[in-house]
Amino acid sequence: MGDILSLVAKRLGFGLLTLFVVSILIFFAVELLPGDLAEAVLGQSATEETVAAMRDQLGLDRPAIVRYLDWLAGAVTGDFGTSLVTGDRVSEKIGPRFGNTLFLAAYAAIIAVPLAIILGVIVALLRNSIFDRVANVATLTSISSPEFFLGYILILYLAVKAGWFPAIASLKSDMSLVDMMERTFLPALTMVLVVIAHMMRMTRAAIINLLASPYIEMANLKGTPAWKVIVHHALPNAWAPIINVVALNLAYLITGVVLVEVVFVYPGIGQALVDAVSKRDFPVVQACCLIFAATFILLNLLADVGSILTNPRLRHPK
């Protein structure tokens, strides 16, 4: 067991280090602005006094390192400073939106993960049949389409023509869970379509990869039925790659949400990021980027840790 623990600890340490480096990257990218933050925000028409006042307010007279440490200390405790445009606390603006985004991602994941794994196993069982080919073409098409294409198709057919679901996923705070699920069904479905395609392909590849190994051939030669070979012999060894696939796709869900949120005007963090980028509201941009990057790194970390923990060779060392 000591072996596994040290591997996991090493991976965790590396993840933390990556997060630290990324936070440096995000903070100092803004330092690359031509001129400085105050000039960039106020524009060319600003007078010397207003620029100086702005600098003073933002504390730009302090060295960048000090400001970075300040920002990092704030970010760790959930405080990202104040918005340059509205003057509100960034955390107050982003907090509920982050919750909304998580809700949407979780909604999509709950539908997509079991469905994708079952379909992936079925397609692996039927490999090289006509169904496999059709599934291959369908999943490739779904992966290659931009999210907004899928989203607008769903809006056109399910919301405008059929009128089954609302086209715009606006949320109110006093909505019941069922209401929220109906409101957010189309954005969730868009993400489900993309993610299922990815996961199915990866699950299929992982299982087919295993089916080439000698012990599977042995099981086949014994005359074990095909489904039993998959469920009893292949699946236990396939958990590691499948967990990897799931975590990677969840990471994709969290970040691929930006375009979907814009299509459906969903009040999530992705939309906040896009708004802030066009208004050049840097504290909000930095906060959103840090949150997205942290989630992405965390889920990648989970993918690695998961595959270490489920690896039979590491769990039962000789």
Add this chain to the structure above:
Amino acid sequence: MSIFVIGYYALLIGASCLAAYFNKRSIFLLLFSLLLFSFVMGIIGGQGALLTVTTLAAILALAAGISYGFREFLVQLSDSNVGKAFGGGSVMYWTVLLILVVLIFGGWMLEWFNPAVFFAMLVVWLILPFLTDQTAKALRTAPLTAAFGMFIIFTYAIMGIFAEYIAPFGEAEIISDSFAPPDDNMLLGADQLGRDMFSRIVYGSRNSVGLSLVATTLAFVMGAGAGLMAAIKGGWFDQFMGRFADVIMSVPSLIFALLILSIFGTGLEVIVVVVAVIYSPRVFRLTRAVAGNVVVMDYIEAAKLRGEGTGYLIRKEILPNSTAPLVAEFGLEFCFVFLLIAGLSFLGLGIQPPTADWGSMVRDNATLISFGDYTPLIPAAAIALLTVAVNFVVDWMLFRSSGLKEM
């Protein structure tokens, strides 16, 4: 029960019986599942649903027919073995290539003449060496999906190169009311400012695809160059580049692009550089892995002992032995870059108006969707069709180079 419905089921049942009689198992399975599916569809959706299925089947059959024809065309073309004369990279070949590039650049920069024809010649010239009987052999076994992909890429290339001659109007020319419906003059109607939608889609193929191609090439040059250097040099350079790639890849690409674009604004050159930097680590890793396998071979050791320089090693020893995965990666990379740039344009942060671009066209006309109009979907479908096509071709290439032919 109209004649159409009866004919529909009769045709399906008859065709599946025939397939069963001639022992075509997969065709029978497909037809029979379509039949069962149609029962459900017909009960729920009525005749309209069956009509939709028929239309879809007709479109599929058309696509399959075109792909089949195009594949035969390519096979015949490469069977002529023209490419043999250009193999090995003769001086003549490279001179003509250089002259064409200079002509295109001159025509584009100085605006004396339209470089479209020379551009088309350049593309043909680049493809010529591949027209050998070996290619013909590979193409004969290519699946129809790959042939379909090549046909689509071919169509887009023609559309992009000869945009001025195909489009009836200029890309920023306002010719009617905003959101005017299609008429004799305008195939697809007008957009939000009254510009011809069809012309803008044709021009968009040049702008969107061209920008993505430039960005992909830059990403490839940077990533592959660094990967090859890292594989040959090893040591601290290898370590440093590897960690650097890790950090860039640990930030989601769209988020990274948004961060940098918020700082430097949305110029074309900013987009190209940012996208290239974001996607070069992927190329770096692949090149590093592929070249790493080649570098340990004995013939590399022999070349090193002969005293060959790094340039010679890369050009003559490593690259010829790692082209297949790199070409496939170029296709995949192009898809990612194309989708990212389309996404940025859709968010209003990519190619700026009045330049026609598919991503921003979707965004600008999105309001039409709520009136049940499908026009905004056309540029989006154009994006999807190209990425699907490239993916089909890449899928076939990967399958061929992986050697997993029996699995």
